[in-house]
Amino acid sequence: MTMQGASPRLYNEDLAPATVRNWGPFSIFNVWTSDVHSLWGYYLAASLFLFCGGFVNFIIAIGIGSLIIYALMNMVGYAGAKTGVPFPVLARASFGTFGANIPALVRAVVACFWYGAQTALASGALVALLVRTDWFLQFHQNYHFLGHSTLEVICFLLMWGAQLLIIQRGMETVRRFQDWAGPAVWIMMLILAVYLCVKAGKFAFTSDIPMDVLLAETKDAGVPGLPGSFEALAAVAAIWVTYFAALYLNFCDFSRYAPTTKAVRTGNIWGLPINLILFSLVAGVTTIAAYDVYGEVLLHPEHISAKFDSWFLALLAALTFAVATLGINVVANFVSPAFDFANVFPHQIDFKKGGYIAALIALVLYPFAPWETGAAAFVSAIGATMGPIFGVMMVDYYLIRKGEINVEALYNENGEFRFQSGWHVNAFIAAGIGALFSSILPAFTNWLPAWWGVYGWFFGVAIAGVIYYALRSAAVGSGAKAARA
Template structure:
């Protein structure tokens, strides 16, 4: 869509209503799974498991949080799907033409944080993989740059640049990459799950972690109630909702 005589401060190709929509159910599904099955997602899930005290309680707590997220995501995404207009433009209805820059900048700051956080996590995983080899391990321990090992800096810059390269190609390139990466994450997740089961020698839906151990590990977390209690489960659900709050801005 082209609007004649529009102010360049208020209108450009990125702000115009979408004319082509290629993000089908499969692509949207991959957005969701890529957010859940990430390094930070695993970190969070592993820590929240202690508050739940068992697998069933964990599923209940995460299920409650996911239902809330599902409702909120559909609520905030309705207008964009209906009109094809991006978030910064929709915000003008509430904040005004220039005031809409404030929520847009807030979202940008959150995006910058996650860009850095995910880059750090991904580069850390690459470093952990490379240091399994003796040469890289020695290089990682002996060479330093900017307060970090040189290998860490190199991996961070490479991952940062690769992400930037994909983003600069446009959202269609992001969609295509994600449609490939999403299923790949699932495959690797299943391989990892099978490996962990084989490594542990068992598979069970119950937890044998003693309550005194759970209490000791969670005593300073500030979550009310004992692990496995309803107050703890609702706290876990609330944390899960908060973790995905960045998606509400997108």
């Protein structure tokens, strides 16, 4: 699509408003099956189950969190469907035509971290399968490279390369891939749960994991309260919401291809609260059954499948988990930085080149493995960095602009969104103060309560949003007075 008067520094075909709108409710639904049905999604759900102390508590906490996620995703999803633009272009309305590069790069860096984390878990599924063979087990134990076993490095590179093949043909290939990858892992998760329940001799919705085991497993996670307490349940809901912090920003990268906001809403209702609760239910049942069968808490599904007596079932599980994790990586952690990096240099970087840059950064991060920490702590730390950006963008879109944006002006460097030479100072002041309380103070000082970090994303959204609204209202008031004078 060609935009009249578009600046070459702000425009290329990948960043232009979407003209082909064929992502119906099923494709939107499968954005979430691809995003949730991964090894990291399961690992987080199983980890959070331990904080709840029981199954009913778990479903209540996850259910509340899932409804919040649904509401937030609709907010940014509607903006994408209405404007047809990707996240970095939408951010120009609040941060300025060139200032939008900063939140875009923040989102891109976070995506690179997640890209590496998901690729590492996908490769771990292959490692868990291969070490069932004595030769691979010996190779795994005796040979090391870059701080990992050589077998882990080889499997990581295989998974890393496989993802690049998926995106060779653009977003339509991504849509087709996710339409079958997400449902595939649902089938495998059900097989895993049924297998363990049959082996345990029961189907249990009640947990018999002793409290001392729960305390031992959760003591270093940074979640307040004892398992099952109100404090712990509130934290579980908050962490579950924060897990999706990255996609609150760039869900419009996908919803821009939806024909209507109704398609977004329908896909979201099935893909978020309904799908999330059912997936979490399966994760909880599997965690209980795995403890009954093996006498230990197993949070990683590839570790469970590695214990299967059947080689074929273990192979099927490993391949399915690997494919599903590639699905979330392509959807959540490749598409976003591809657009984000393209937004910085539209003439030099297109969608594919931007994705390659993200993949290379993830590869460089692999030896350092910054994602090898507790699931809850990792999600909270990563998610908190993006709350202030979301707060500014949503306040700008819904409260300041009432959901109406001049799309053509988003591509004009001398138009409505120029602000201060392409940078909107008020947006950066608000986001900076929000980041101070969401990320910087909790991470680097002990000035705030210990529980603050769990809710860092929420504080970032609220503080940045309120400050931005106040600054914008003051600016509009000053402009009106100047005009009357």
